[in-house]
Amino acid sequence: MKIALLRSFVYFRRHTDAAVYSVCQSGPIAPSMNIRSSITVKLFLSVLAACATVLLVQTLTFRISFQRDFLDYLNEQGSESMARLMPRLAAAYRQRGSWEFLQSDSTAWVDLMRPQGDFDEINRNLSIADQTGALMRTGLLDARLHRIAGNFRVSATSMRRPVVVDGQTVGWLAMLPFQDMMSITDARFLEKQRRVWAIIGVASLAIIALLTFFLTRSLLHRVRTMAGGTHLLAAGDYSSRIEVGSLDELGTLAQDFNRMAEALERNEGARRALMADISHELRTPLTVMLAELEAVLDGIRQPSTQSLHALHLEMTQLGKLIDDLHDLALTDIGALAYQRMPVDLATILRSALDGVRERLGAKDLRLVVQIASEPLFIIGDERRLQQLFANLLENTLRYADHGAHVKVACRCAGDAVTIILEDSAPGVPDDKLDRLFERFYRVESSRNRASGGSGLGLAICRNIAEAHNGRISASTSPLGGLRITVDLARAAS
Known part of the structure; x- marks a missing residue:
C-alpha cells in the first residue's frame, strides 16, 4: 500500500x-x-x-x-x-x-x-x-533540540510537537515531511515519468495543432471565397455572388453581400438605362429643331408662323425635360428648397383641378371630384404640393383614353390625409405597378412613349411625397385603369 x-x-x-x-x-x-x-x-x-x-x-x-x-x-x-x-x-x-x-x-x-x-x-x-x-520518519529531540532517538535526519527544522510533563517541555517529537523522504529509486521513477509526460505534452500540442488546422482551413475557405467575391465586385463585376453555406455569422454576411451585389447590379443597369433615356429624350427635340432650322437655312422652307410655332413646341418640351431632370436631381439629394407651413390640401387640390379642367373637357374626360368640405391641413410646401398634383393630373391627361372616367378624392383617414386619383382603361399590368415611380420608366403597352412624356413626372412625385414624410403608391383601379394613392401626415390641431 x-x-x-x-x-x-x-x-x-x-x-x-x-x-x-x-x-x-x-x-x-x-x-x-x-x-x-x-x-x-x-x-x-x-x-x-x-x-x-x-x-x-x-x-x-x-x-x-x-x-x-x-x-x-x-x-x-x-x-x-x-x-x-x-x-x-x-x-x-x-x-x-x-x-x-x-x-x-x-x-x-x-x-x-x-x-x-x-x-x-x-x-x-x-x-x-x-x-x-x-x-519511520519520526524521531525524538531533547529540550535543547538535540536528537535522542528515531530517524537520523530529524532536526530543529523538522515538523515537531513538544512533549510536556508536569507543565515542563522535556523534549520534542519530530517528523520529516513526506517529500524529504523520497529515495534515489523514487527520483529515477520520477524522471522516467517526466519523459513520458513530456511526450504526452508534445503529442497533445500536435493534436491541438492538427485540429486547429482543420478548423481554421474550413473557416478561412469561406473567408477567402468572400474576399474573392469582394475583389470581383470592386472590379465592377456586379454579377458576383457568394455561396451562403451554413447560416452562421459568415452566412449572414454572405447573404448581405449578395443583396448588396444585386442592388449594385440593379443600380448599374438603371444608370445605363438612365444615360440612354436622357440621351434619347434630349436628342429627339434637338433633332427636330435642327432639321427645321436647316430647312430654313437651305431655303427649302420659308420662315413662317407655323414653322416657328413647331420650333417653340420643341423648345418647350426640351425645357420641361431639363426642368424635370433638375428637379429630380435636387429631390434625390434632398437639396430641393421647401418652405414648410400649414397648408390646406383641399384648396391646393381644387386649384390644381381648375388648371386642367379645360384640357379634361377637350379630351372628353368625365371628372368626378370628392373632396372633403372641411379644411385638411398638413405641414408642407404649397408650391411643391401643387407640382405633385399637377404631375399626377398631367399623367392622367396623357394616358387616359378619350372619353374615360377620372375620379379625384381627398379625405381624412385618422392622422393622415389621403388623396386618390384614378381613371378608367387603359390599365397597368400588376407586375409593373411597383416600377411606375422609377425615372424614365414607361409601360410598353397603351401607356407608352407614343403618348408623350419623359417618364420623370411620377419619380418627382415620389420624391416630393417622401420629402413630406408621406407615401405614394400605385394599384389597379376599380374603374379599369390606374389608381394613385398619396398619404400625407395631417397637421396637429
Missing part, C-alpha cells in the same frame, strides 16, 4: 513537471520565425496559442494544488499520528524520569512507537500517514 501510494505521488508530480516542461520546450512561437502575416497564420497561431495557454494554466494549477493540498494532507496526517504518540512519550518520561533508557536500549524506541492493540484493530485504524511510513 505504501509503495502504491508513493508511486501515485511520483506519477502526479511527474505529470505536472512534464507538462510545464513540454509547453516550455515547444513554444511560445519564436519571434524570429519568418511567417507571412496573413489571416490564415494569425488565426491558426491564435487558436493554437489559446489551447497551449489553457494546457499550461491547467498544468500549473494542478501542480500547485497537488503540492499544497495532497502533500499538506499527508503531512497533516503525520502530525495527527504524532499527536497520538504524545501521551505515550509523556508517560514513559514520567515513569523513568529521563530519556536515557532510549539511548541505552536500541529497541526501546521501536517498542514505544509500535501501535498498541489487536492486529486486526490496528489494520482497521491505520491512517494514510502510517501507511506512507510516518513512524
Whole structure:
C-alpha cells in the first residue's frame, strides 16, 4: 500500500513537471520565425496559442494544488499520528524520569512507537500517514533540540510537537515531511515519468495543432471565397455572388453581400438605362429643331408662323425635360428648397383641378371630384404640393383614353390625409405597378412613349411625397385603369 501510494505521488508530480516542461520546450512561437502575416497564420497561431495557454494554466494549477493540498494532507496526517504518540512519550518520561533508557536500549524506541492493540484493530485504524511510513520518519529531540532517538535526519527544522510533563517541555517529537523522504529509486521513477509526460505534452500540442488546422482551413475557405467575391465586385463585376453555406455569422454576411451585389447590379443597369433615356429624350427635340432650322437655312422652307410655332413646341418640351431632370436631381439629394407651413390640401387640390379642367373637357374626360368640405391641413410646401398634383393630373391627361372616367378624392383617414386619383382603361399590368415611380420608366403597352412624356413626372412625385414624410403608391383601379394613392401626415390641431 505504501509503495502504491508513493508511486501515485511520483506519477502526479511527474505529470505536472512534464507538462510545464513540454509547453516550455515547444513554444511560445519564436519571434524570429519568418511567417507571412496573413489571416490564415494569425488565426491558426491564435487558436493554437489559446489551447497551449489553457494546457499550461491547467498544468500549473494542478501542480500547485497537488503540492499544497495532497502533500499538506499527508503531512497533516503525520502530525495527527504524532499527536497520538504524545501521551505515550509523556508517560514513559514520567515513569523513568529521563530519556536515557532510549539511548541505552536500541529497541526501546521501536517498542514505544509500535501501535498498541489487536492486529486486526490496528489494520482497521491505520491512517494514510502510517501507511506512507510516518513512524519511520519520526524521531525524538531533547529540550535543547538535540536528537535522542528515531530517524537520523530529524532536526530543529523538522515538523515537531513538544512533549510536556508536569507543565515542563522535556523534549520534542519530530517528523520529516513526506517529500524529504523520497529515495534515489523514487527520483529515477520520477524522471522516467517526466519523459513520458513530456511526450504526452508534445503529442497533445500536435493534436491541438492538427485540429486547429482543420478548423481554421474550413473557416478561412469561406473567408477567402468572400474576399474573392469582394475583389470581383470592386472590379465592377456586379454579377458576383457568394455561396451562403451554413447560416452562421459568415452566412449572414454572405447573404448581405449578395443583396448588396444585386442592388449594385440593379443600380448599374438603371444608370445605363438612365444615360440612354436622357440621351434619347434630349436628342429627339434637338433633332427636330435642327432639321427645321436647316430647312430654313437651305431655303427649302420659308420662315413662317407655323414653322416657328413647331420650333417653340420643341423648345418647350426640351425645357420641361431639363426642368424635370433638375428637379429630380435636387429631390434625390434632398437639396430641393421647401418652405414648410400649414397648408390646406383641399384648396391646393381644387386649384390644381381648375388648371386642367379645360384640357379634361377637350379630351372628353368625365371628372368626378370628392373632396372633403372641411379644411385638411398638413405641414408642407404649397408650391411643391401643387407640382405633385399637377404631375399626377398631367399623367392622367396623357394616358387616359378619350372619353374615360377620372375620379379625384381627398379625405381624412385618422392622422393622415389621403388623396386618390384614378381613371378608367387603359390599365397597368400588376407586375409593373411597383416600377411606375422609377425615372424614365414607361409601360410598353397603351401607356407608352407614343403618348408623350419623359417618364420623370411620377419619380418627382415620389420624391416630393417622401420629402413630406408621406407615401405614394400605385394599384389597379376599380374603374379599369390606374389608381394613385398619396398619404400625407395631417397637421396637429
